[in-house]
Amino acid sequence: MRIVVLAALVCGCDDLVCGPGTVRLGTTCVTATPIPGCDDAGVVIGGNCYRDPNILCGADSRWDPAQQRCVGNPVSSCAANCSPPNSQTVCVAGKVVSFISPTTTANSQTGLKVRAYNPLTFVMQANPTVLGDSLVDDNGCYTIDGLSRGSLTQGLVAVSATDASRPMGGTFAVMGVGSPLTPGRNITDLQAYYLERSLVDTWEMQTGATLYSNGMWMGYYLDVTGRPVTGVTPSRPPGDDPPSSAVFCFRGNRMTLSTEDTTDATGICLISPDFVENHSGSCGGAPCTPPFPITLAGTAPNVIFFQPMQQQM
Numbered sequence: 001m002r003i004v005v006l007a008a009l010v011c012g013c014d015d016l017v018c019g020p021g022t023v024r025l026g027t028t029c030v031t032a033t034p035i036p037g038c039d040d041a042g043v044v045i046g047g048n049c050y051r052d053p054n055i056l057c058g059a060d061s062r063w064d065p066a067q068q069r070c071v072g073n074p075v076s077s078c079a080a081n082c083s084p085p086n087s088q089t090v091c092v093a094g095k096v097v098s099f100i101s102p103t104t105t106a107n108s109q110t111g112l113k114v115r116a117y118n119p120l121t122f123v124m125q126a127n128p129t130v131l132g133d134s135l136v137d138d139n140g141c142y143t144i145d146g147l148s149r150g151s152l153t154q155g156l157v158a159v160s161a162t163d164a165s166r167p168m169g170g171t172f173a174v175m176g177v178g179s180p181l182t183p184g185r186n187i188t189d190l191q192a193y194y195l196e197r198s199l200v201d202t203w204e205m206q207t208g209a210t211l212y213s214n215g216m217w218m219g220y221y222l223d224v225t226g227r228p229v230t231g232v233t234p235s236r237p238p239g240d241d242p243p244s245s246a247v248f249c250f251r252g253n254r255m256t257l258s259t260e261d262t263t264d265a266t267g268i269c270l271i272s273p274d275f276v277e278n279h280s281g282s283c284g285g286a287p288c289t290p291p292f293p294i295t296l297a298g299t300a301p302n303v304i305f306f307q308p309m310q311q312q313m
Contacts (some may be wrong), residue, residue: 050252050265070227078141079188091186092116092179093143096136096161099175099193099306100254105140106194111171112161114142114192118151119158119178123300130167142192155181161192168302173197173212175304193306203257207248214273217299221267221281222310228267229311232281237294242271274299281309
């Protein structure tokens, strides 16, 4: 039985918070310095050129080239058309952005539709039941109103942004994100991602691995300020860590996937193949300090599940 569990996660390796003009690199703060040949807005961090430094920022922040750091940039509400929350139904709304460059927002011409699912049937069935859907407007917003809370198990909802005419993908890969439900509240800022299937093919060529048909779980390791954490290896405690051959980590940007098994400043690694089991993160082969929480997570064939794992104090 194929199951995906979407859970709110916390994570972290220590409580280091970097000041203005610096970005975290491992357990230290380093200067983020523009250099020639790294594009106008590019920065070099730890010897790597980040041509789109926005990938170093959290979901509600953006890269400020003047300050050379991530600054707050809350997304505008996409929930203006949501019905008031109640005990029977929930509205799910948010923006759709490019996974490769999260500052690039989808629009009505991108050819996308966002669909909501029971997170279990999302991967248990070849054609899972769509509980609600929404086209993307010119501001990148989607709004799925009136979802029955009773149709969502374990207090969770999954959404996926894929081809408007093909729920299980075509031009775009099936990339899921999730959110827990809160009684009496709508979900107003669940950011969904679109990802071209052709880029997944490129990742497979870069790594020499079969990824998409095996399923891909992506862990996005963040500190308490929403900044990516370096030096983290995905783990499945206790005692069932994935082999190194099943761990792949991005290098420099989200277009370049490697066979390295620790995060760089992008903060993202993936496990493929993967399955539902406890997931966490380790530092240098040992539990991080403070440790990442251990939580049930995973994915299934032909599904990419993207899961932020953020440190909590």
